[in-house]
Amino acid sequence: ETIHIQTESKKYNVFVGDGVSSEIDSFLAAHFPKLTKVLIITDENVAKLHLDQLLGQLQHRKPIVFTAPGGEKAKTFDVYYQALSSALENRLDRKSLILAIGGGAVGDLAGFVAASFMRGIPFIQIPTTILAHDSAVGGKVAINHPLGKNMIGAFYQPEAVFYDLGLLQTLPEAEIRSGFAEVIKHALIHDPAFYDWLLSNIDDLNGLTMKQLSYSLIKGIQVKNHFVSQDEKETGIRAYLNFGHTLGHAIEAEMGYGNFTHGEAVMIGMIFALKLSEELTGLSFNIERFISWVQKLGYQTRIPMHISNDQLLQKMKQDKKSVGETVRFVLLEEIGRPNLREIDDSLIIDRLQKF
Numbered sequence: 001e002t003i004h005i006q007t008e009s010k011k012y013n014v015f016v017g018d019g020v021s022s023e024i025d026s027f028l029a030a031h032f033p034k035l036t037k038v039l040i041i042t043d044e045n046v047a048k049l050h051l052d053q054l055l056g057q058l059q060h061r062k063p064i065v066f067t068a069p070g071g072e073k074a075k076t077f078d079v080y081y082q083a084l085s086s087a088l089e090n091r092l093d094r095k096s097l098i099l100a101i102g103g104g105a106v107g108d109l110a111g112f113v114a115a116s117f118m119r120g121i122p123f124i125q126i127p128t129t130i131l132a133h134d135s136a137v138g139g140k141v142a143i144n145h146p147l148g149k150n151m152i153g154a155f156y157q158p159e160a161v162f163y164d165l166g167l168l169q170t171l172p173e174a175e176i177r178s179g180f181a182e183v184i185k186h187a188l189i190h191d192p193a194f195y196d197w198l199l200s201n202i203d204d205l206n207g208l209t210m211k212q213l214s215y216s217l218i219k220g221i222q223v224k225n226h227f228v229s230q231d232e233k234e235t236g237i238r239a240y241l242n243f244g245h246t247l248g249h250a251i252e253a254e255m256g257y258g259n260f261t262h263g264e265a266v267m268i269g270m271i272f273a274l275k276l277s278e279e280l281t282g283l284s285f286n287i288e289r290f291i292s293w294v295q296k297l298g299y300q301t302r303i304p305m306h307i308s309n310d311q312l313l314q315k316m317k318q319d320k321k322s323v324g325e326t327v328r329f330v331l332l333e334e335i336g337r338p339n340l341r342e343i344d345d346s347l348i349i350d351r352l353q354k355f
């Protein structure tokens, strides 16, 4: 299956299916006949599991491999510097290309290396997590600064995305949950029919079939694309993608990154936002049914006990997406109809207490 992505700055394809990454070499031959060098950027976990397959296919191109530490540790200045050094030492030039194989962390790092090396060289993404259906579409690439996540980055689109479902079979349970929370988010903010499909078809995240996985990712990508294609630089409706993230980011930060996956924190944030929506925008929705469904899928649905509500509020206020002093929440008027609301501190604290 192929999804066409059209942004103001670029048009590219996302190929989704079991085994699609085996077509990368012929894609390069067709689209980059003058290609000089290929730099593969991955992380240590993905390298162990999936690199040989890719190297086999690209052998004749003698690709250079840069392996970052696993997960979020790939997004430091230090690793970014090392990746650029590798590109320079191996004499990549403007006709070279970067292949990113890994989760969102690798995609963000590799994309930013590609965006900044010689003012920009082409890159291709091979996402290996469910969460990467979100990160691989939209063109945001970034590394972290000690003072904030994703603070140093660019908008930079790939030449293509090869979403090979076979590569997702090795994902640990927590990472499946993390990524699938974003799939559920995409359904809730834009596609009621997709939400109904999820609710009646998905009851075990560890036993997802290829069909379920492929449908979920394709739908999720289409929703993400809907919001970003109209708003590449995030000035308007792209903000709706932040559903569940206002509280989610705060929980993630309070728990310490790595102790609670992003998606698991966002799930709690979505439940909170759904409750606020019922109260403030008249959303009519069976929240109890939603909660018992996601509990069955393995999600936590409450804020971990030791986190204080005041701390959470402070974190929400620091979020780069909140304007000035008031915290903004994405709420739903209906499933598929998001809107943005400023919520007073006192109401937030009170509803957190009752949550």
Ligand code: NAD
Pocket: 043, 044, 045, 046, 049, 070, 071, 072, 075, 102, 103, 104, 105, 106, 108, 128, 129, 130, 131, 132, 134, 135, 136, 137, 138, 139, 140, 141, 142, 150, 167, 168, 169, 170, 171, 172, 175, 178, 179, 262
């Ligand atoms: P990740 O890349 O850190 O991967 C999670 C873990 O799974 C890592 O330890 C990784 O090594 C491992 N892994 C990856 N693929 C695997 C596989 N197939 N089998 C076994 N293990 C595998 O995390 P993620 O959840 O994919 O992405 C999170 C990152 O994405 C964050 O840095 C976040 O900021 C970023 N993000 C970016 C955007 C964007 O628009 N650019 C959007 C959402 C998230």
Ligand code: ZN
Pocket: 134, 182, 245, 262, 266
């Ligand atoms: Zn997210």
